[in-house]
Amino acid sequence: MRILDRYILRSFLEPFALCVIGFLGILIIFDLNDNLSDFIVGGATIRKIGIYYAHQIPHFILLCMPVGLLLALLYSLSKLSRSNEIISMLTAGRSVPRLLIPLFIFCAGVAVFCGWLNYELAPRAEAARKEDIGRIRFGEAEVEKYRLVVGHLAMDRLTHRLWFAGVSRPNVNILDHVHITQLDEAGQPVARWYAQEAFYDGRTQRWLLNRGRQVCYDASGNVSGTIEDWSQGYGPETSRAFSRWSETPFRIASSRMDSERLSVPELREYLASNADFPVPQLAPFRTHLQHRWALPFTCFAVAFIAAPLGIVYSRRAVLASVAASILIFFVFLFTMFFFLALGKGNHVSPMVAAWTPNAILLAVGSYLLYLRSTNREAFKISFRKK
Secondary structure, three states, X not given: OOHHXXXXXXXXXXXXXXXXXXXXXHHHHHHHHHHHHHHHHOOOOHHHXXXXXXXXXXXXXXXXXXXXXXXXXXXXXXXXXXXXXXXXXXXXXXXXXXXXXXXXXXXXHHHHHHHHHHHHHOOOHHHHHHHHHHHHHHOHHHHHHHHOEEEEEEEXXXXXXXXXXXXXXXXXOEEEEEEEEEEOOOOOEEEEEEEEEEEEEOOOOEEEEEEEEEEEEOOOOOEEEEEEEOOOOOOHHHEEEEOOOOOOHHHHHHHXXXXXXXXXXXXHHHHHHOOXXXXXXXXXXXXXXXXXXXXXXXXXXHHHHHHHHHOOOOOOHHHHHXXXXXHHHHHHHHHHHHHHHXXXXXXXXXXXXXXXXXXXHHHHHHHHHHHHHOOOOOOOOOOOOX
């Protein structure tokens, strides 16, 4: 990297660090204000509060990065412009795109970093927030109760099996007080299993029903045949293995999952496990899977807006450029949420919903960069009467 590139990057890094740290501080203060009563009631220690904010920091950073990049680029480039350093660099033979290359490379690195955060850490912040607040207020024992899902009912369309679990736990392959009903094509019960506990062995991919019984039904819905009962006694005779059932605990629990709180691996697993679901039901999950990758790219696209508008050749144009950059960014946020809603409603494809706002932002920024590099004006704001 040449001396001039290092100088431009160094001029940008200081305001960028201040912007990110400042926005992080503001978010933490607002969050602390919202949860202060819970911390006081629960007698939270510094360690518990630190764990809580360690889980929230990835999400906060993801929110701060685009705005921090926007303001830092505007400040650093406008400062270089006001001191006529940009003009000196241009007269030395450098073009506007060449001056901005180190900044674009840095923004691309920030986008990769945000993509890593948005892959798994940031989406889990909301679930971690509820658990951490519950742990502070009620203790670890109550949090375990809070994790329980009581009375969960799920229907598997592929196998026509209806699952009811009296108690289930997220990320645990055990269901308590289980009723499993096998239905025919007409929706009539064929067989039913009752068990105190259902355990799924992921290694062998089979279900074990402990202390249960099986009941079969005829076409009229009456009990037919022998009722098999293995609810009494001790040892292996109190379990029955079912190796041909394709359902997994994740697939059964997926009917209650929120697409906004799932990480990339969880979204992929959901879509693979529920590929038979109707397209409108899968649309929010497919849209958010694309959005997980598109959101970090905003950090790179926003540089194409801020960089050309931050370079001004007169002091009067600084305020107009800053106002235009902020306006474009907020219009982009509105467009992003608008297309995200369209994608979740299955009105447009997930790819279009997630990437169209970034494509528009990048196209507008590229046009502004072309105008700036050729010394043309895209618009002119004047407060003087003609």
